[in-house]
Structure formats: structure tokens, C-alpha cells
Amino acid sequence: MPDTTDKKPGSPVTYDFSEQVGHLLRKAYQRNMAIFQQNIGNSQLTAVQFITLCAVHDHGPSSLSELIKATAVDQATIRGIVERLQARDLIALKPAQHDKRKVIVSLTEAGEQLVRETQPHAAQVSELTMSRLNPAERVAMLYLLRKMVDESAD
Template sequence: MTDKQKPEPYDFTAQVGHLLRRAYQRHTTVFQQHIPDSHLTAIQFVVLCALRDHGGSSIAEIVRTTVIDQATIRGVIERLRARELVAVEHDREDRRKVVVQLTASGARMVEEMVPFGHLISERTFGCLNPAERLALLFLLQKMIAGDDAG
């Protein structure tokens, strides 16, 4: 290989995956700093919101809605159940199927945390102006829309 054919150097810090991971780490830090319930994680909040939006759901439905893997979801649901924020019951028609739903405490928790969710999103955007925020959301949605095509 001649000098002219040398591959471009690979700087992992400039790669999309690394930058997305760093952005997510930043978001997680912001979440932990601003959510008043120190025992509530970002993933648990997503699951609670999904149950609020879709009602009682099977594990498979929660996985599809949240795009969180099944092994992780099971642990999240178990922790939410231990805090009595969700109830887990067998489906009346198919006893093999488990249905997860918000308890009254879980519904109150979501309602109380949503304003903080908005604040966390605002802080995650940081110094981005309105056009940059819109562009970022558009590009991220376009990027993940490719998942549906394949």
C-alpha cells in the first residue's frame, strides 16, 4: 500500500455512535440531577409513561413500545412493582400472558414527574437554539425510521 492509499485515520471520538452515547450519558446525568425521586431511573420513567399512554400491556407490548430489551424490562417492572407503582397480573383469557398496569400511585408518580420530564428535555438540549433543536429531533427520528424499513 502506498502513502496515497493509506486509509483515513479512525478517530472514534468523531464517530456517530460515540457521540450518540455521550449525548445519552449527558441526558442521563441531567435526568438524575433534576428528577425529584432519586430512585426513579430514566428507563423506569419511560415504562411508566408507556403504561399511562397505552394502558395495561403485556411484556411484549412494553418491549415494542419502549424499544427496551425484554431482559431489562423484566427487571424494571420488578423494581416498579416492588415500589407498588405497577401491578402485574395474569391475563384472564391467556394465563401465560402477564399484563402490567399502573397503580393509582404509579399514575400519580407519572403526573408529578412529567413537568420534570419537560425540564430535563430542556436541559438536555442545553444551548441549542430552536432551529437546532428541531433539526436534531428531525434527524434522530429520520435516523431511527430506518429501523422500520429493514
């Protein structure tokens, strides 16, 4: 961060976009996405598709609203992701038993297999993304990111 301690009272504060949290988070995210694409082993699988598959894998058959909550992906985007995953036979859709208007998403055998095969690579992506950090910095980074996104603290 630039040092502004020697600024004279009343002088304008310099705004350096490259030092702003949003810009730095975006650059870190872009780095993570590049590492994901280089290391995941499936060029057709995007990170958001993978987390959607993981959410269904971890939580079991899920409604779209449950997927939105689990993945933090908006409704329009999750619908497109679900359509693309269904077209690749990685997920199956069926109406909910108690409400036929509600769609339940479940993994197909191919989807289960893809998640199992991809998870070790995904763990490596996180490792590579944080490779410049020492162990204490990694713990601190994850703690601070969780704290930033914790909605219950508001």
C-alpha cells in the same frame, strides 16, 4: 470532523473514535442521563423505569411484549424493571383474561401519581439536554434522531 481532503491517495484514513457517531451519541446520552438524575426529583427512579411507567400510562394496561415494543427495552431488562416497579407498588401485575400465561402490567394509584408529578420535570430534562441548540437545531436534531431510528425506512 477532521479534514481529510488533503490526504494523499493511498494514505491510510485516520480513525478518530471521538468523532464517531456512536461515541457522540453515547456522550449525549450520558449527558441526558446525568441531567435526568439531577432534575427528576426522585433519586430512586431511573430514566428507563420512568419511560416504562409512561408507556403504561399512555397505552393503558400492557403486556410485556407491548412494553418492549413501546420502550425499545429488551425482554430481560423489562422484566427486571417491572419487578422493581412492582416492589415499589408503582405497578400491578395480573394474568391476561384471554391467556393466563400472559402478564398484564397496569399502574397503581401511586404509579399514576408519580407519572403526573414527574412529567413536568422530564420535559425540563429534554429542554436542558438541548439547551446548547437553537430552535432550528432542536427541530433538526429531533428529526434526524427519529430518522435514524425509523425501522420502517429499512
